[in-house]
Amino acid sequence: MKKAFDNKKYLTLQKQHIMERIDMFGGKLYLELGGKLFDDLHAARVLPGFEPDVKIKLLESMKDKAEIIMCISANDIEKNRIRADLGLSYDNEVLRLIDNFRKLGLYVSSIVITLFKGQSSAQKFANLLQNRGEKVYFHKYTKGYPNDIETIVSEEGYGANDYIETSRPLVVVTAPGPSSGKLATCLSQLYHEYKRGIDAGYAKFETFPVWNLPLKHPVNVAYEAATADIKDVNMIDPYHFNKYGKLAVNYNRDIEVFPVLKNILRKITGKDIYYSPTDMGVNMVGFAITDDKVACEASIHEIIRRYYNYACANKKGQTPYDTVDRVKLLLNELEISPTELEVIKSAKRVGKESNLPCIALQLEDDRILTGKTKNIISAAGAVILNALKTLANIDDHPLISDQILLPILKLKKDVLGSLSSQLSLDDVLIALAICANSNQEAADCLKMIPKLKGCEAHSTYILPTSDELTLKKLGIYLSSEPYFETNNLFN
DSSP states (O other): OOOOHHHHHHHHHHHHHHHHHHTTTTTEEEEEEOOSSOOHHHHHHHTTTOOHHHHHHHHHHTTTTEEEEEEHHHHHHHTOOTTTTTEEHHHHHHHHHHHHHHHTTTEEEEEEEESOOOOHHHHHHHHHHHHHOOOOOEEOOOTTTTTTTHTTTTTTGGGGGGGOOOOOSSSEEEEEESSHHHHHHHHHHHHHHHHOOOOOOEEEEOSOOOSSSOOOOOHHHHHHHHTHHHHHHHHOOOHHHHHOOOOOEEEEEHHOOOHHHHHHHHHSSOOOOSSSSSHHHOGGGGBBBBBHHOOOOOHHHHHHHHHHHHHHHHHHHHHHHHHHHHHHHHHHHHHTTTTTTHHHHHHHHHHHHHOOEEEEOOOOSSEEEEOBBBBBBBBHHHHHHHHHHHHHHOOOSOSSOHHHHHHHHHHHISSSSSOSSOOHHHHHHHHHHTTTTOOOHHHHHTTGGGGGOOOOOOOSSOHHHHHHHHHTTTTTTTESSSSSSSSSSSS
């Protein structure tokens, strides 16, 4: 795939910038880290060449200086909030993240449950962690926030929170998703540090929007599309322009809260630290973009995918239509049609001609293959088999015999109670792996699986969750038409 990003340059610049910010505050920095640390697939899609775990590599390079505080909102635990891209609840995502951090030798010092007001589910989660030897703190809603600065920066406000013991120069405060209380945790810690006579500072590290790209650059518009459900809007940072006479891009929530944040920081430290929301950031991603044209094209594809993803979520009752409408507006601003990608046109055309559910997949060399739901294999299974055979230069003939597939289907239906009459993509890949023991063509196809990463795919129907997740695990960029495969209410 064409690259648009230089990871090595990014790591060098980013580490240097964070170290400078630590020194700026006398050797102690609370870094609010937004976005995804592991599996930042949005960044990888809009900036081809961006490694999804590059921020983890950054922390690994600073592991002797860094520790991590995990935040999770008690409200998110209570509501069983789900991380959509992984299908994991926020509390389970916290456990996954902690395990992954520690496998890499990173130090997770504590977990903070924010906005706590006695929720039983949050208390149970804390008990689970404490029983495993973890340090857990509870932070309540900050009294007086956002307007009563005197109360906020007092023993009734931040002072009412427990002080979290930290021991390293860089304290990374992160969470499984937005609105988890990262900022409040950082500011509460600053209050306690200054109360103890310890110099410390605060900075924010978020990848998007990219502050030194134009407001309507497709990379930044793709961020708006990605956050249409929480109504983030990119804006020119007025505080930055007024202070420095330079244009910088930020987003509405940071700009709206900045006057409050500036006053809180002044009250805690006794001086003005930052003059704009952009000043607070340490993001250097814009300086590592190597091919603007490729980044623009990739971002346009991402906006289109977001449009279809939200349309499907709306169909399933998971998001209101105004979210879909918001992304459609962004497409109109860029003068882009949601059907302009060739892979989408192919899926629609073949689906209409065959009158069968269809998935089209575009390979790296731009060849487009299709798979249809028929006989005993789902469209997802059919298109992946077609793609693997094509990549392995194998003639178009059945690769897995019915003698293997039919017993699997019978087991699923008669024993496991499956209502589906087709085998899922998971089933097909497992069958392929079994065949590979005695069939060289099957073995050759298995070797082609890594080449599917980064391919575009479009489905004419809403896929079953299992097929959707497997396609994503293969690294395929998927979009779907907002139509159910059948009229059955229970899926």
